[in-house]
Amino acid sequence: MVFFEECPVTERLKFDYDKVLIRLKCMKIHEYSEPGQFIEIKIPDGNDPLLRRPFSIADTEKDGVWVIVQQRGRGSKKIAEAEKLDIIGPLGTGFKTTKKSILVGGGSGIAPIIFFYRKYPEVVESVILGFRTMPELNWKGIFSDEKVKIVTEDGSSGLKGLVTDYTTMDSSKIYFACGPTPMMKALKNKISPDRLYFSLESYMGCGTGICMGCAVKKTKGDGYFRVCTEGPVFRADEIEL
Numbered sequence: 192m193v194f195f196e197e198c199p200v201t202e203r204l205k206f207d208y209d210k211v212l213i214r215l216k217c218m219k220i221h222e223y224s225e226p227g228q229f230i231e232i233k234i235p236d237g238n239d240p241l242l243r244r245p246f247s248i249a250d251t252e253k254d255g256v257w258v259i260v261q262q263r264g265r266g267s268k269k270i271a272e273a274e275k276l277d278i279i280g281p282l283g284t285g286f287k288t289t290k291k292s293i294l295v296g297g298g299s300g301i302a303p304i305i306f307f308y309r310k311y312p313e314v315v316e317s318v319i320l321g322f323r324t325m326p327e328l329n330w331k332g333i334f335s336d337e338k339v340k341i342v343t344e345d346g347s348s349g350l351k352g353l354v355t356d357y358t359t360m361d362s363s364k365i366y367f368a369c370g371p372t373p374m375m376k377a378l379k380n381k382i383s384p385d386r387l388y389f390s391l392e393s394y395m396g397c398g399t400g401i402c403m404g405c406a407v408k409k410t411k412g413d414g415y416f417r418v419c420t421e422g423p424v425f426r427a428d429e430i431e432l
Protein backbone atom coordinates (compact mmCIF):
# COMPACT_ATOMS: atom_id res chain seq x y z
CA MET A 192 0.00 0.00 0.00
CA VAL A 193 1.36 3.42 -0.97
CA PHE A 194 0.39 6.70 0.68
CA PHE A 195 0.72 10.39 -0.23
CA GLU A 196 1.26 12.48 2.89
CA GLU A 197 2.39 15.95 3.86
CA CYS A 198 4.63 15.31 6.84
CA PRO A 199 5.92 17.85 9.37
CA VAL A 200 9.59 17.44 10.30
CA THR A 201 9.43 16.92 14.06
CA GLU A 202 13.16 16.36 14.75
CA ARG A 203 16.41 17.15 13.00
CA LEU A 204 19.71 15.79 14.33
CA LYS A 205 23.21 16.37 13.02
CA PHE A 206 24.73 12.96 12.28
CA ASP A 207 28.11 13.86 10.81
CA TYR A 208 29.82 16.45 8.63
CA ASP A 209 27.40 16.07 5.69
CA LYS A 210 24.40 14.12 7.01
CA VAL A 211 21.35 14.90 9.14
CA LEU A 212 18.68 12.61 10.50
CA ILE A 213 15.14 13.85 10.11
CA ARG A 214 12.02 12.51 11.72
CA LEU A 215 8.80 12.87 9.72
CA LYS A 216 5.44 12.63 11.40
CA CYS A 217 3.23 10.39 9.24
CA MET A 218 -0.31 9.07 9.32
CA LYS A 219 0.23 5.69 7.67
CA ILE A 220 3.61 5.25 5.92
CA HIS A 221 5.41 3.95 9.01
CA GLU A 222 2.87 1.16 9.54
CA TYR A 223 3.57 -0.47 6.18
CA SER A 224 7.33 0.06 5.79
CA GLU A 225 9.88 -2.74 5.46
CA PRO A 226 13.68 -2.45 5.46
CA GLY A 227 14.95 -1.63 1.96
CA GLN A 228 11.84 0.36 1.07
CA PHE A 229 12.13 4.05 0.40
CA ILE A 230 10.08 7.24 0.27
CA GLU A 231 10.04 9.83 -2.50
CA ILE A 232 10.37 13.33 -1.05
CA LYS A 233 9.40 16.68 -2.48
CA ILE A 234 9.55 20.15 -1.00
CA PRO A 235 5.93 21.34 -0.79
CA ASP A 236 5.04 24.69 -2.40
CA GLY A 237 7.15 25.00 -5.50
CA ASN A 238 8.99 23.03 -8.12
CA ASP A 239 12.61 23.36 -7.09
CA PRO A 240 13.76 20.71 -7.53
CA LEU A 241 11.10 19.45 -9.87
CA LEU A 242 11.64 15.74 -9.30
CA ARG A 243 11.15 13.95 -6.03
CA ARG A 244 14.25 12.57 -4.31
CA PRO A 245 14.37 8.96 -3.01
CA PHE A 246 15.51 8.21 0.56
CA SER A 247 15.59 4.86 2.39
CA ILE A 248 13.60 4.47 5.55
CA ALA A 249 16.08 4.34 8.45
CA ASP A 250 13.57 3.50 11.17
CA THR A 251 9.89 3.74 12.04
CA GLU A 252 8.19 4.82 15.24
CA LYS A 253 4.59 4.81 16.37
CA ASP A 254 3.73 7.91 14.35
CA GLY A 255 6.62 8.56 12.03
CA VAL A 256 9.65 7.58 10.00
CA TRP A 257 13.32 8.56 10.17
CA VAL A 258 15.54 9.19 7.17
CA ILE A 259 19.25 9.96 6.89
CA VAL A 260 19.86 12.80 4.45
CA GLN A 261 23.33 13.18 3.01
CA GLN A 262 23.55 16.71 1.61
CA ARG A 263 24.88 16.14 -1.89
CA GLY A 264 23.18 18.75 -4.06
CA ARG A 265 20.33 21.24 -4.25
CA GLY A 266 17.50 18.78 -3.49
CA SER A 267 18.99 17.04 -0.48
CA LYS A 268 20.15 20.36 1.03
CA LYS A 269 16.62 21.76 0.85
CA ILE A 270 15.16 18.51 2.23
CA ALA A 271 17.62 18.57 5.14
CA GLU A 272 16.47 22.07 6.13
CA ALA A 273 12.71 21.84 5.43
CA GLU A 274 10.01 22.18 8.10
CA LYS A 275 7.56 19.92 6.25
CA LEU A 276 7.86 17.55 3.32
CA ASP A 277 5.57 15.98 0.77
CA ILE A 278 6.07 12.19 0.84
CA ILE A 279 5.05 9.19 -1.26
CA GLY A 280 5.72 5.77 0.21
CA PRO A 281 6.61 3.22 1.21
CA LEU A 282 7.95 2.33 -2.26
CA GLY A 283 9.91 -0.56 -3.76
CA THR A 284 10.63 -4.05 -2.56
CA GLY A 285 11.72 -4.54 1.00
CA PHE A 286 14.01 -7.19 2.41
CA LYS A 287 12.93 -9.83 4.87
CA THR A 288 14.44 -13.19 5.79
CA THR A 289 14.23 -15.73 8.56
CA LYS A 290 17.83 -16.86 7.89
CA LYS A 291 20.74 -15.69 10.04
CA SER A 292 22.06 -12.54 8.41
CA ILE A 293 25.12 -10.34 8.30
CA LEU A 294 24.41 -6.68 7.48
CA VAL A 295 26.91 -4.36 5.82
CA GLY A 296 26.38 -0.61 5.35
CA GLY A 297 28.51 2.28 4.17
CA GLY A 298 27.84 6.05 4.12
CA SER A 299 24.15 6.94 3.67
CA GLY A 300 23.65 3.23 2.88
CA ILE A 301 23.55 2.51 6.60
CA ALA A 302 19.86 3.59 6.61
CA PRO A 303 18.19 0.34 5.44
CA ILE A 304 20.76 -1.67 7.41
CA ILE A 305 19.87 0.06 10.69
CA PHE A 306 16.16 -0.33 9.94
CA PHE A 307 16.58 -4.05 9.25
CA TYR A 308 18.51 -4.57 12.48
CA ARG A 309 16.01 -2.62 14.58
CA LYS A 310 13.02 -4.42 13.03
CA TYR A 311 14.41 -7.98 12.90
CA PRO A 312 17.20 -8.16 15.54
CA GLU A 313 16.57 -11.87 16.13
CA VAL A 314 17.88 -12.89 12.69
CA VAL A 315 20.92 -10.60 12.73
CA GLU A 316 24.25 -12.22 13.49
CA SER A 317 26.34 -9.06 13.10
CA VAL A 318 26.32 -5.58 11.59
CA ILE A 319 29.30 -3.84 9.98
CA LEU A 320 28.99 -0.08 9.44
CA GLY A 321 31.60 1.94 7.60
CA PHE A 322 32.30 5.68 7.54
CA ARG A 323 35.00 7.99 6.26
CA THR A 324 35.24 9.39 9.79
CA MET A 325 33.31 8.58 12.98
CA PRO A 326 29.84 10.26 13.08
CA GLU A 327 29.22 12.72 15.92
CA LEU A 328 25.92 11.17 16.92
CA ASN A 329 25.48 7.67 18.37
CA TRP A 330 21.90 7.56 17.10
CA LYS A 331 19.65 5.36 19.28
CA GLY A 332 22.84 3.89 20.76
CA ILE A 333 23.47 1.89 17.59
CA PHE A 334 27.27 2.24 17.75
CA SER A 335 27.39 0.83 21.30
CA ASP A 336 25.43 -2.28 20.38
CA GLU A 337 27.37 -5.48 20.91
CA LYS A 338 26.51 -6.85 17.45
CA VAL A 339 27.65 -3.69 15.66
CA LYS A 340 31.21 -3.32 14.38
CA ILE A 341 32.38 0.15 13.29
CA VAL A 342 34.97 0.67 10.58
CA THR A 343 36.39 4.12 9.75
CA GLU A 344 38.70 5.00 6.88
CA ASP A 345 40.65 7.49 9.00
CA GLY A 346 40.78 5.22 12.06
CA SER A 347 38.95 7.83 14.22
CA SER A 348 36.95 5.02 15.86
CA GLY A 349 36.56 1.26 15.66
CA LEU A 350 38.57 -0.66 13.11
CA LYS A 351 40.61 1.21 10.51
CA GLY A 352 39.95 0.60 6.83
CA LEU A 353 36.95 -0.34 4.71
CA VAL A 354 33.96 -2.51 5.66
CA THR A 355 34.99 -4.98 2.98
CA ASP A 356 38.32 -5.56 4.81
CA TYR A 357 36.30 -7.03 7.70
CA THR A 358 33.58 -8.94 5.84
CA THR A 359 34.25 -12.63 5.33
CA MET A 360 32.23 -15.30 3.60
CA ASP A 361 30.18 -17.60 5.82
CA SER A 362 28.14 -19.95 3.65
CA SER A 363 25.54 -20.49 6.38
CA LYS A 364 24.58 -16.77 6.39
CA ILE A 365 22.65 -14.32 4.21
CA TYR A 366 24.24 -10.92 3.55
CA PHE A 367 22.28 -7.67 3.17
CA ALA A 368 24.28 -4.64 2.06
CA CYS A 369 23.83 -1.01 1.06
CA GLY A 370 26.46 1.58 0.24
CA PRO A 371 28.53 3.16 -2.51
CA THR A 372 28.98 1.15 -5.73
CA PRO A 373 32.71 0.37 -5.13
CA MET A 374 31.75 -1.16 -1.76
CA MET A 375 29.06 -3.32 -3.37
CA LYS A 376 31.43 -4.42 -6.15
CA ALA A 377 34.08 -5.41 -3.61
CA LEU A 378 31.48 -7.38 -1.62
CA LYS A 379 30.36 -9.21 -4.75
CA ASN A 380 33.95 -10.43 -5.16
CA LYS A 381 34.11 -11.71 -1.57
CA ILE A 382 30.64 -13.07 -0.88
CA SER A 383 28.86 -15.74 -2.87
CA PRO A 384 26.38 -13.61 -4.91
CA ASP A 385 23.49 -16.04 -4.40
CA ARG A 386 23.67 -15.27 -0.64
CA LEU A 387 24.17 -11.53 -1.05
CA TYR A 388 21.36 -8.93 -1.34
CA PHE A 389 21.91 -5.31 -2.27
CA SER A 390 19.71 -2.31 -1.66
CA LEU A 391 20.65 0.03 -4.53
CA GLU A 392 20.78 3.84 -4.27
CA SER A 393 20.80 4.48 -8.03
CA TYR A 394 20.00 7.78 -9.70
CA MET A 395 16.25 8.09 -10.26
CA GLY A 396 14.01 10.12 -12.54
CA CYS A 397 10.26 9.58 -12.26
CA GLY A 398 10.44 7.06 -9.41
CA THR A 399 7.32 5.34 -10.76
CA GLY A 400 8.57 2.91 -13.40
CA ILE A 401 8.06 5.08 -16.52
CA CYS A 402 11.34 6.79 -17.51
CA MET A 403 13.90 3.94 -17.12
CA GLY A 404 16.24 6.50 -15.51
CA CYS A 405 17.03 4.02 -12.73
CA ALA A 406 17.66 0.98 -14.97
CA VAL A 407 20.19 -1.62 -13.87
CA LYS A 408 21.31 -4.35 -16.26
CA LYS A 409 20.18 -7.93 -15.63
CA THR A 410 22.90 -10.56 -15.58
CA LYS A 411 20.66 -12.97 -17.51
CA GLY A 412 19.44 -11.83 -20.93
CA ASP A 413 19.54 -8.33 -22.40
CA GLY A 414 16.99 -6.65 -20.20
CA TYR A 415 17.05 -4.15 -17.38
CA PHE A 416 15.40 -3.94 -13.98
CA ARG A 417 13.86 -0.67 -12.82
CA VAL A 418 15.29 0.01 -9.38
CA CYS A 419 12.29 2.16 -8.40
CA THR A 420 9.63 -0.50 -8.96
CA GLU A 421 11.43 -3.86 -9.18
CA GLY A 422 14.05 -2.94 -6.54
CA PRO A 423 15.79 -1.35 -4.79
CA VAL A 424 16.61 -4.76 -3.24
CA PHE A 425 18.13 -7.33 -5.62
CA ARG A 426 20.10 -10.50 -5.19
CA ALA A 427 23.67 -9.79 -6.28
CA ASP A 428 23.70 -12.49 -8.97
CA GLU A 429 20.65 -10.91 -10.70
CA ILE A 430 22.25 -7.54 -11.54
CA GLU A 431 25.36 -6.01 -13.06
CA LEU A 432 26.76 -3.17 -11.00
Ligand SMILES: Cc1cc2nc3c(=O)[nH]c(=O)nc-3n(C[C@H](O)[C@H](O)[C@H](O)COP(=O)(O)OP(=O)(O)OC[C@H]3O[C@@H](n4cnc5c(N)ncnc54)[C@H](O)[C@@H]3O)c2cc1C
Nearest residue numbers: 244245246247259260261263264265266267299302392393
Ligand atom coordinates in the same frame (compact mmCIF):
# COMPACT_ATOMS: atom_id res chain seq x y z
C1 LIG B 1 16.30 3.76 -3.26
C2 LIG B 1 17.22 4.89 -2.87
C3 LIG B 1 17.47 5.12 -1.54
C4 LIG B 1 18.29 6.18 -1.16
N1 LIG B 1 18.49 6.39 0.17
C5 LIG B 1 19.24 7.43 0.57
C6 LIG B 1 19.41 7.68 1.97
O1 LIG B 1 18.89 6.98 2.83
N2 LIG B 1 20.16 8.76 2.32
C7 LIG B 1 20.77 9.57 1.38
O2 LIG B 1 21.42 10.54 1.76
N3 LIG B 1 20.62 9.34 0.06
C8 LIG B 1 19.88 8.30 -0.37
N4 LIG B 1 19.71 8.07 -1.71
C9 LIG B 1 20.38 8.98 -2.66
C10 LIG B 1 19.59 10.28 -2.77
O3 LIG B 1 18.35 10.03 -3.39
C11 LIG B 1 20.39 11.30 -3.60
O4 LIG B 1 21.54 11.66 -2.88
C12 LIG B 1 19.58 12.54 -3.86
O5 LIG B 1 18.51 12.26 -4.73
C13 LIG B 1 20.47 13.61 -4.46
O6 LIG B 1 19.65 14.72 -4.76
P1 LIG B 1 20.28 16.18 -4.84
O7 LIG B 1 19.27 17.07 -5.46
O8 LIG B 1 20.82 16.59 -3.52
O9 LIG B 1 21.53 15.96 -5.76
P2 LIG B 1 21.74 16.44 -7.24
O10 LIG B 1 21.75 17.94 -7.27
O11 LIG B 1 20.80 15.71 -8.14
O12 LIG B 1 23.23 15.93 -7.44
C14 LIG B 1 24.28 16.45 -6.62
C15 LIG B 1 25.45 15.50 -6.60
O13 LIG B 1 25.07 14.27 -5.96
C16 LIG B 1 25.29 13.18 -6.82
N5 LIG B 1 24.17 12.24 -6.67
C17 LIG B 1 22.86 12.49 -6.95
N6 LIG B 1 22.11 11.37 -6.73
C18 LIG B 1 22.97 10.41 -6.29
C19 LIG B 1 22.83 9.04 -5.92
N7 LIG B 1 21.66 8.41 -5.97
N8 LIG B 1 23.94 8.39 -5.53
C20 LIG B 1 25.14 8.99 -5.51
N9 LIG B 1 25.35 10.28 -5.85
C21 LIG B 1 24.29 10.98 -6.25
C22 LIG B 1 25.32 13.79 -8.23
O14 LIG B 1 26.16 13.03 -9.09
C23 LIG B 1 25.94 15.14 -7.99
O15 LIG B 1 27.33 15.06 -7.94
C24 LIG B 1 18.91 7.02 -2.14
C25 LIG B 1 18.67 6.76 -3.49
C26 LIG B 1 17.84 5.71 -3.85
C27 LIG B 1 17.57 5.46 -5.29
Ligand code: FES
Nearest residue numbers: 396397398403419
Ligand atom coordinates in the same frame (compact mmCIF):
# COMPACT_ATOMS: atom_id res chain seq x y z
S1 FES C 1 13.06 6.28 -11.93
FE1 FES C 1 11.83 6.32 -13.72
S2 FES C 1 11.61 4.18 -14.14
FE2 FES C 1 12.65 4.21 -12.24
